Amino acid sequence: MTNPIYLAIDVPHLRDGLALAEKARAHIGGIKLGLEFFCAHGAHGVHMIGQLGLPIFLDLKLYDIPNTVAAAMQAIHVLEPAIVTVHASGGRAMLEDAKAAAAEHTKVVGVTMLTSMDDRDLERTGIKGTAHDHVMRLAELSKDAGLDGIVCSGHEVKAVHKQWRDGFFVVPGLRPAGSAAGDQKRVVTPRQARDDGASVLVIGRPISRAEDPAAAARAIEGTL
Numbered sequence: 001m002t003n004p005i006y007l008a009i010d011v012p013h014l015r016d017g018l019a020l021a022e023k024a025r026a027h028i029g030g031i032k033l034g035l036e037f038f039c040a041h042g043a044h045g046v047h048m049i050g051q052l053g054l055p056i057f058l059d060l061k062l063y064d065i066p067n068t069v070a071a072a073m074q075a076i077h078v079l080e081p082a083i084v085t086v087h088a089s090g091g092r093a094m095l096e097d098a099k100a101a102a103a104e105h106t107k108v109v110g111v112t113m114l115t116s117m118d119d120r121d122l123e124r125t126g127i128k129g130t131a132h133d134h135v136m137r138l139a140e141l142s143k144d145a146g147l148d149g150i151v152c153s154g155h156e157v158k159a160v161h162k163q164w165r166d167g168f169f170v171v172p173g174l175r176p177a178g179s180a181a182g183d184q185k186r187v188v189t190p191r192q193a194r195d196d197g198a199s200v201l202v203i204g205r206p207i208s209r210a211e212d213p214a215a216a217a218r219a220i221e222g223t224l
């Protein structure tokens with residue numbers, strides 16, 4: 001079985017990101033590079049991390065008019081990402097054009113509702129209903145638009161998996177039992193998410209902020 005853990009490299013210095021990825025390398029299946037990393041290090045940073053030979057997940061959360069998102073998708077072909085994110089709330093045309101513009105081997109997944117938000121946060125954005133309802137709606141839209149899957153929390157992945165059997169489900173907001181949630185609000189353990197149908201487990205601070213990142217990654221891998 002391939003290791004579903006993607007380590008989120010959310011550190012300001014490239015050399016620290018490389019060192020972290022090297023330490024955890026034996027216990028992870030891929031690397032997730034997000035906004036912080038891409039804004040600081042751009043394509044050069046992605047190439048450097050890519051040299052470790054692990055699949056790269058570019059968590060860019062693209063959200064713009066269809067033409068702009070499609071152009072951005074084309075621009076990143078050269079980086080050969082295994083996975084790229086777009087915001088599912090960007091609408092059907094944006095999602096369709098994003099998928100059409102992506103490289104053949106890149107999975108395009110729609111971010112439904114950030115794991116740092118709960119029902120109350122959702123209500124404050126003017127959206128009625130629960131996080132669960134909202135994620136289910138955006139999962140259906142993503143599926144209809146031809147995306148490969150979605151990003152959701154471990155609270156919803158079981159229900160989404162039931163509706164979309166061959167979908168690809170990326171789950172962040174993961175915390176080993178007893179570890180601090182920080183800014184994450186919809187949290188489950190890595191094991192729970194995997195058992196409920198997650199394809200990819202995104203884990204950042206429980207590994208990157210650990211005293212011994214390799215030992216932390218190994219311990220999480222051991223629970224799966």
Ligand SMILES: O=c1ccn([C@@H]2O[C@H](COP(=O)(O)O)[C@@H](O)[C@H]2O)c(=O)[nH]1
Pocket residue numbers: 008010034059111113114115116151172173174184202203204205206
């Ligand atoms: O809904 C979302 C979408 C993306 N993320 C990203 O995942 C990691 C999680 O990091 P932790 O340190 O394990 O909390 C981070 O890069 C986020 O940008 C998310 O958390 N939730």
